[in-house]
Every structure is written in C-alpha cells, then in structure tokens.
Amino acid sequence: MSVRAVAAVDLGATSGRVMIGRVGDGRLDLELVSRFPHGSVERADGLHWDFGALYENVLEGLAEAVRREPAIESIGIDSWAVDYGLIAGGELLAEPFHYRDERTARGVGEVHGSIPFPELYTRNGLQFLPFNTLYQYRIDERVADADTALLIPDLIAFLLTGVRAAERTNASTTGLLGVGDGEWDVDLATRIGIPTRVLPPLLDPGALIGSLRPELAERIGRTLPVVAVGSHDTASAVVAVPLSSPSAAYISCGTWGLVGLELTEPVLTEAAREANFTHERGVDGRYRFLHNVTGLWLLSESVRAWEAEDGASVDLSELLVGASAVSHQVPLFDANDPSLSAPGDMPSRIAALIREAGAAVPASRAAFARSIVESIAAAFAETVRTASTLSGREVDVIHLVGGGSLNALLCQATADRAGLPVLAGPVEATALGNVLVQWRALEGVDIELEELRALVAATHPVRRFDPVTPDPGRMHIR
Numbered sequence: 516m517s518v519r520a521v522a523a524v525d526l527g528a529t530s531g532r533v534m535i536g537r538v539g540d541g542r543l544d545l546e547l548v549s550r551f552p553h554g555s556v557e558r559a560d561g562l563h564w565d566f567g568a569l570y571e572n573v574l575e576g577l578a579e580a581v582r583r584e585p586a587i588e589s590i591g592i593d594s595w596a597v598d599y600g601l602i603a604g605g606e607l608l609a610e611p612f613h614y615r616d617e618r619t620a621r622g623v624g625e626v627h628g629s630i631p632f633p634e635l636y637t638r639n640g641l642q643f644l645p646f647n648t649l650y651q652y653r654i655d656e657r658v659a660d661a662d663t664a665l666l667i668p669d670l671i672a673f674l675l676t677g678v679r680a681a682e683r684t685n686a687s688t689t690g691l692l693g694v695g696d697g698e699w700d701v702d703l704a705t706r707i708g709i710p711t712r713v714l715p716p717l718l719d720p721g722a723l724i725g726s727l728r729p730e731l732a733e734r735i736g737r738t739l740p741v742v743a744v745g746s747h748d749t750a751s752a753v754v755a756v757p758l759s760s761p762s763a764a765y766i767s768c769g770t771w772g773l774v775g776l777e778l779t780e781p782v783l784t785e786a787a788r789e790a791n792f793t794h795e796r797g798v799d800g801r802y803r804f805l806h807n808v809t810g811l812w813l814l815s816e817s818v819r820a821w822e823a824e825d826g827a828s829v830d831l832s833e834l835l836v837g838a839s840a841v842s843h844q845v846p847l848f849d850a851n852d853p854s855l856s857a858p859g860d861m862p863s864r865i866a867a868l869i870r871e872a873g874a875a876v877p878a879s880r881a882a883f884a885r886s887i888v889e890s891i892a893a894a895f896a897e898t899v900r901t902a903s904t905l906s907g908r909e910v911d912v913i914h915l916v917g918g919g920s921l922n923a924l925l926c927q928a929t930a931d932r933a934g935l936p937v938l939a940g941p942v943e944a945t946a947l948g949n950v951l952v953q954w955r956a957l958e959g960v961d962i963e964l965e966e967l968r969a970l971v972a973a974t975h976p977v978r979r980f981d982p983v984t985p986d987p988g989r990m991h992i993r
C-alpha cells in the first residue's frame with residue numbers, strides 16, 4: 516500500500532475549504548490549500564448564496580491543490596444539505612436560495628396539506644425542518660422551467676463534469692427518498708406536484724461521477740475524476756467519527772450540532788417522530804439517526820452583531836476565555852427556538868427569550884456567551900438522552916467532532932450536563948470523511964467503515980472531557 520493523494524472540497528455555511536488529503540501506510544492527514552468565507556446575500560426575492568463566488572473559489576482552490584500536489588488522483592465535494600440549483604438546457608437558472616430564507620413556511624403548509632406530516636414521516640423518516648428541500652421545491656416557480664434539480668455538491672460536480680447525478684446521503688435530506696429503500700419516492704413527488712424529471716439518477720458514495728470537462732482540466736492543470744463522497748457534510752463527518760463503542764453517540768458541531776447515533780435499521784416510531792428525530796442516509800447504507808440542534812450559529816451571529824455595534828472585530832477565543840471565567844449562574848434558553856433561525860441581531864433575540872422566561876439578561880458579553888454555550892450544551896445533553904431512549908441503546912460516551920470540538924467550555928459543559936465523557940475531535944472530521952471515501956474508492960477493495968474509523972483514531976488523538984460531578988452550580992442553572 517502506498518500513500519495516495521486526493522482533493523477534498525468542503526463547504527460549510529460560513530466558509531469553504533479545499534484540502535489535500537494523503538492516505539496510506541498508516542497515514543491520514545490533511546493539508547489546507549485554501550479557505551474562503553462565504554455566506555448569504557440578500558436579493559430582491561430573498562436570501563441566496565453567492566454561488567458564482569463560491570464556484571470560482573472552488574476552481575481556484577482545486578488549481579492550487581494540483582499545483583502543490585501533482586499526484587492528486589481524484590476530487591470529492593461535500594457541503595451543507597437541502598439547498599439546490601435548477602438546470603435548464605445545461606445552464607443554472609438562478610442563484611440558489613439559502614435555506615434560512617423565510618419563504619419556505621408557505622411550502623410547509625402546502626405540502627402538509629397534501630400529505631400530513633405523520634404520513635410523510637413514515638415515507639421519508641425525516642425530521643421536520645422548515646427548509647427541507649421538498650418544501651422549497653413546492654413553492655419554487657422555477658422548478659417548472661427546469662429539467663434537473665441538483666443539490667449544491669451535485670451542482671458543482673455537474674459544472675465540473677457535465678454529469679447529472681444525485682449522491683444518496685445528501686439526496687436523503689430532500690425528503691423525497693424512501694426511508695426504507697433509499698430510492699426516489701416518485702409517488703410522493705407526484706402527489707406534491709414536483710415533476711419527477713427533475714430528480715437525477717442516484718449514486719452511492721464511492722461511485723465515479725465523471726471526469727473534469729476539458730476546459731476545466733486545463734484550468735485546474737489535470738484531467739481528474741470527480742468521485743461521489745458522503746456529499747452531505749454531516750455524512751462525511753460521521754464517517755470520520757472514531758466511534759469507540761457501539762453505543763457511542765456523536766455530535767457533529769459546526770453551525771449546527773447534529774446529535775445522534777449511527778444505526779443499521781430505522782426507528783420509525785411515533786415517539787421518534789414526536790421527538791423530531793431524522794433518518795438521514797449515511798455512507799454504506801447506515802442511518803444517521805439524529806436531531807438538529809442549533810450550534811455555533813448562536814455564537815457566530817452574536818459576534819457578528821457585536822462587531823457591527825462596535826465597528827471593530829470581536830475575538831471569539833477571548834470571549835470564550837471570559838465566558839469560562841464566569842462563576843455565577845447564567846440563564847438558559849431554548850437553543851432551538853425558531854426565532855433564532857434567521858440571520859440578524861442574535862443578542863436581542865436571545866435576550867427576548869431570556870426575558871420571556873422571567874430571568875435576568877446577563878450584563879456582560881462574557882456572561883452572555885456563557886449563557887449561549889450552556890444552552891447549547893443543555894440541548895446537546897437532552898438530545899443524547901432522547902436518542903438513547905428512542906433507540907434503546909445505553910449511550911456510554913459522546914464523540915464531539917467539527918469546529919465545536921475546539922471549544923473546551925462547550926465540550927466540558929456537554930460532558931457535565933450529559934453525565935458522560937466527551938471525546939473531542941477530530942476538528943476536520945468532514946474533510947477527513949470526504950478524503951477517506953475517495954481513498955477507499957481508489958483502492959477499489961472492500962474496506963469497512965470501522966477500518967476507516969480505526970485509521971482516524973490512530974492518527975487523530977481525541978481530547979477527553981470527563982463529567983465533573985456533582986456540579987450543583989451547573990445542575991441548577993435555570
């Protein structure tokens with residue numbers, strides 16, 4: 516076995532990255548090639564992604580990756596879920612909408628009018644999120660003009676290769692895949708008025724999508740294959756969770772905290788529906804049985820508001836040092852309150868929730884940040900307990916991966932509130948998962964997910980946070 520190199524494009528809600536991954540001979544590492552900020556842009560018809568800039572950054576990053584490492588053998592792309600671009604005659608019809616655009620509420624009403632949510636859940640197994648793609652398609656008039664709808668990683672793969680395909684892990688977040696068979700639910704699409712011609716052929720992670728179009732091969736420097744990975748970022752992240760026990764829970768924590776378990780069978784109970792637990796498709800046909808908790812979004816949006824107020828930058832790590840030093844009790848609020856979903860003045864909205872609950876709003880920014888971190892941790896712990904009850908698995912450890920794993924205050928608070936050890940890292944789980952699935956495809960041999968995870972565990976040591984018990988201060992924070 517020798518070391519092989521691949522390029523991973525990993526697009527989060529606030530920044531994108533291109534990385535070189537090197538795997539083989541016991542080695543698994545990443546080299547950051549480029550990191551670029553991106554986010555929402557307000558247009559006349561609502562909130563969008565600046566897709567043109569995003570795509571340009573991806574191309575530049577790939578060209579730089581090949582310059583640095585000419586031995587790169589393939590490209591894999593992952594991003595946030597649910598959002599899409601519409602194609603007609605090979606052209607992108609319009610800039611993709613951002614899932615935080617508030618227009619989707621109408622789509623929810625119309626879809627549930629045709630298919631009540633309990634029936635929908637038995638078909639697609641998906642938690643209710645107002646931005647699930649099927650609600651967006653329902654009210655997007657441009658769908659009628661489109662011949663294909665492609666989720667963001669599939670859209671980029673199409674622009675790179677000319678091949679239209681839907682990678683299955685991300686396709687499951689549309690709400691239009693059957694939870695049991697992982698195929699398009701054509702009957703469901705038809706009932707809610709989505710033309711089935713827009714649904715492209717499905718591919719599994721590891722499959723070849725196509726080769727770079729000649730003009731892009733020239734720009735990037737080589738003809739390379741684009742390989743399907745777990746193109747939903749959370750699916751890639753879960754590949755690289757070094758699960759240390761069959762009863763381990765995971766939290767993939769970036770903008771969102773995706774909290775749950777990996778299962779081989781769905782849990783389509785009424786209790787799971789009521790708890791709003793999802794069955795997103797994982798790599799190798801696993802189920803990501805999880806619930807979305809609002810994650811670092813609450814902190815990043817607060818920092819953005821404070822920066823606007825000060826007209827100067829606010830250092831998040833300094834803020835967290837201050838938050839860790841707060842020794843008095845801080846109030847908790849519901850991190851998943853829908854009022855916190857849209858971009859905007861986050862501190863005011865959080866303060867309104869705290870006031871509504873009859874508590875005093877923290878006076879300093881440090882105490883305010885502590886309140887946010889404790890509230891996220893409380894939601895994480897509660898969701899782990901629910902996942903355990905619903906699945907019948909006695910969770911014994913929590914793996915926390917992604918950007919949140921660097922936040923020691925959050926990791927400790929999660930351990931304390933869950934009463935379980937938290938194993939933090941790797942921080943770049945998503946890019947590692949992307950790289951590992953490409954590597955496995957290149958090797959062309961059967962390698963179990965567990966072996967991939969063993970390689971992560973051997974190369975990326977975790978940081979352990981044991982619950983500090985008893986912690987009366989924390990237990991009584993209300």
Ligand code: LFR
Pocket residue numbers: 527528594595596597598614747748749769770771773807
């Ligand atoms: C995380 C994530 C979540 C999805 C949300 C919106 O980046 O992909 O899994 O629910 O973004 O797409």
